[in-house]
Amino acid sequence: RTGSQIMATFLLDLILYLFQMGNYDVIVVGGGLAGLTAALHLQLKKVHVAVFERQKYPHHKVCGEYLSKEVVPYLESLGVCLPKLNNIDRMLLSTENGRSITTKLPLGGLGISRVHLDHALYSQAVSTGVPVLQRTITSIEYSNSKFTVLDSKGAQYSAKFVVGAYGKRDGLDKNLQRSFIKGKSPWLGVKAHYKSTSFPSNLVAVHNFRGGYGGLSKTETGAINFCYLVSYDSFKREKDLESFQQNVLCKNPYLKDFFERSQMLFDKPMTIGQIAFGKKSAITNHIILCGDTAGLIHPFCGNGMAMAVHSAKIASQLIHRYFTDSNYKRQDLEKDYTTQWQATYEKRLWMGRQLQSLLLSPAIFQRTMQFLNYSPYIVSKLVQATHGKQIDTV
Numbered sequence: 089r090t091g092s093q094i095m096a097t098f099l100l101d102l103i104l105y106l107f108q109m110g111n112y113d114v115i116v117v118g119g120g121l122a123g124l125t126a127a128l129h130l131q132l133k134k135v136h137v138a139v140f141e142r143q144k145y146p147h148h149k150v151c152g153e154y155l156s157k158e159v160v161p162y163l164e165s166l167g168v169c170l171p172k173l174n175n176i177d178r179m180l181l182s183t184e185n186g187r188s189i190t191t192k193l194p195l196g197g198l199g200i201s202r203v204h205l206d207h208a209l210y211s212q213a214v215s216t217g218v219p220v221l222q223r224t225i226t227s228i229e230y231s232n233s234k235f236t237v238l239d240s241k242g243a244q245y246s247a248k249f250v251v252g253a254y255g256k257r258d259g260l261d262k263n264l265q266r267s268f269i270k271g272k273s274p275w276l277g278v279k280a281h282y283k284s285t286s287f288p289s290n291l292v293a294v295h296n297f298r299g300g301y302g303g304l305s306k307t308e309t310g311a312i313n314f315c316y317l318v319s320y321d322s323f324k325r326e327k328d329l330e331s332f333q334q335n336v337l338c339k340n341p342y343l344k345d346f347f348e349r350s351q352m353l354f355d356k357p358m359t360i361g362q363i364a365f366g367k368k369s370a371i372t373n374h375i376i377l378c379g380d381t382a383g384l385i386h387p388f389c390g391n392g393m394a395m396a397v398h399s400a401k402i403a404s405q406l407i408h409r410y411f412t413d414s415n416y417k418r419q420d421l422e423k424d425y426t427t428q429w430q431a432t433y434e435k436r437l438w439m440g441r442q443l444q445s446l447l448l449s450p451a452i453f454q455r456t457m458q459f460l461n462y463s464p465y466i467v468s469k470l471v472q473a474t475h476g477k478q479i480d481t482v
Contacts, residue, residue: 110138110219110243110245110246111245111246111247112136112137112138112245112246112247112248113130113135113136113137113247113248113249113411114126114130114135114136114137114138114247114248114249114250114251114407115137115138115140115235115237115245115247115249115250115251116137116138116139116140116250116251116253117140117225117228117237117250117251117252117253117254117260118139118140118141118252118253118254118255118379118381119139119140119141119143119145119206119210119220119253120141120149120202120206120253120255120379120396121202121205121206121209121379121393121396121397121400122251122253122378122379122380122381122396122397122399122400123139123141123251123253123254123378123379123400124139124206124209124210124212124213124220125163125166125209125396125397125400125401125404126251126253126378126400126401126403126404127139127213127218127220128166128167128168128209128212128213128216128218129166129400129401129404129405129408129482130404130407130408131213131216131217131218132166132216132482133404133408133411135407135408135411137218138218138219138220138221138245139213139218139219139220139221140221140223140225140237140239141220141221141222141223142222142223142224142225143222144222145206145207145210146203146204146206146207146210147203147206148201148202148203148279148358149202149203149206149279149358150277150278150279150315150358150359150360151202151279151315151392151393152303152305152313152315152392152393153199153200153201153202153305153307153313153315153393154176154197154198154199154292154303154305154393155197155198155199155200155205155393155394156195156196156197156391156393156394156476157195157196157197157198157478158195158394158398158476158477158478158479159393159394159397159398159478159479160198161478161479161481162397162398162401162479162480162481162482163209163397164481165481165482166212166482167212167215167216168208168209168212169208169212170198170200170205170208171200171204171308172308173198173199173200173308174198174199174289174290174305174306174307174308175196175198175289175290176193176196176197176198176199176289176290176291176292176305176306177192177193177196177290178190178191178192178193178288178290178291178292179191179192179193179291179292179293179294180291180292180293180294180342181293181294181295181296182293182294182295182296182340182342183296183340184296184297184298184339184340185340185341186340186341186342188342193292194472195477195478197292197394199289199292199305199306199307199308199313200307200308201281201307201308201309201311201313202393204307204308204309205393223239223240223241223243224239224240225237225238225239225240225254225260226238226239226240226259226260226263227260227263228250228252228260228263228264228373228375230250230373230374230375233248233418234246234247234248235247235248235249235250235374235375237250249376249407249410250374250375250376251375251376251377251378251400251403251407252372252375252376252377252378252381252382253377253378253379253381253396253400254381255379255380255381256360256363256364256380256381256384257269257273257362257363257364258381264372264373264375266368266369266372268364268366268367268368269364271364271366272362273361273362273363273364273365273366274319274320274321275317275318275319275320275361275362275363275364275365276317276318276319276320276323276359276360276361276363277315277316277317277359277360277361277363278302278315278316278318278329278357278358278359279313279314279315279316279357279358279359280313280314280352280353280354280356280357280358281307281309281311281312281313281314281352281353281354282311282312282313282314282346282350282351282352282353283310283311283312283350283351283352283353284312284346284349284350284351285349286349287304287306287312287346287350288306289306291304291305291306292304292305293305293342295340295342295343296340297316297318297336297337297339297340297343298322298336298339299318299319299321299322299323299336300316300317300318300319300322301316301317302314302315302316302317302337302343303315303316304346311353312346312350314346316337317363318332318336322336329356329357329359333347363384364384365384365440367383367437368381368382368383368384369382369426370382370383370425370426370429370430371422371425371426374418374422376403376406376407376421376422376425378396378399378400378403379392379395379396379399379400380392380396382399382429383395383429383433383437385433385436385437385440391436391476394476395433395436398432398476398479399429399432399433401479401482402425402428402429402432403425406421406424406425406428407421409421432476436476439470
């Protein structure tokens with residue numbers, strides 16, 4: 089950052105701690121895809137909004153890094169500049185023993201890393217005047233039609249609305265007594281970037297292996313992102329990530345060939361545990377939840393990034409209506425958001441759960457692949473069932 093940016097950040101921090109209070113129309117907790125998208129949309133509509141994000145930008149996240157084209161025009165209407173990206177229009181699906189099928193993606197997507205996309209959204213937010221504050225939020229309380237938000241340093245903030253976009257699982261979920269947080273999830277996510285000259289730019293490949301599956305796609309830098317999901321039961325049979333790669337991942341001939349022809353660009357793979365795919369609520373204690381915080385689609389579907397962006401758009405439109413329509417009440421907003429969220433995503437999430445169950449049942453998956461080889465139309469329809477149509481611009 090430049091000296092002037094550092095000084096501006098210091099002065100903002102000083103003011104906040106002197107007054108120990110920031111008053112906003114909307115506080116967004118979490119500065120990922122959903123959170124920054126909501127902030128950009130609301131800022132464009134002249135709503136007083138601030139974003140609280142615990143990590144510094146830019147930073148990597150465990151993510152499939154495939155962005156469905158259904159949200160690209162909308163992001164561009166928010167002023168987000170996307171680089172020249174790989175146009176992904178085909179998907180390859182393989183079983184552990186190497187049986188595969190390839191299909192055309194009806195709408196297609198773009199290969200872009202989260203470190204780049206999040207930073208593009210962050211840069212646009214800052215340039216339009218959105219305060220993006222590096223804070224860890226520890227509690228959110230609602231009383232008398234107002235939220236009080238507390239950070240880890242004891243500073244207090246208030247807002248009429250809070251948008252929760254803090255990711256798959258967080259300490260806030262426990263603080264808010266969300267039901268899913270009480271159970272343990274058996275899933276581990278792993279991600280790394282690789283250098284390879286042989287992987288096609290227009291392809292996303294999903295490969296099955298014992299206890300999980302992973303996706304390969306090229307990002308804007310030319311690096312290949314490999315992100316996989318595996319059950320703890322499968323992973324714990326091996327002593328570490330390296331032995332898991334050799335003894336499990338490489339049993340799939342496609343993955344074996346990829347690893348032999350590539351070089352990892354990270355010092356070590358990133359991991360995230362306790363990934364929960366159970367049902368969540370779109371509203372908790374009057375907090376409007378977006379992206380993975382509201383519901384996590386299985387990575388096989390490749391649509392989590394677009395869902396995060398789209399859910400933020402739905403929330404932002406309803407919040408803007410609240411501030412411009414005196415007859416539109418909070419209870420109306422909460423009811424409408426829940427209804428629209430369910431109508432948009434409930435079937436996709438259900439289909440994602442069924443497809444994952446199929447992927448993790450090797451014998452059934454083998455027979456299904458044999459059938460699908462003769463029915464490419466059905467494969468195309470399955471892909472459509474987990475994706476949406478192109479959404480309107482802002």
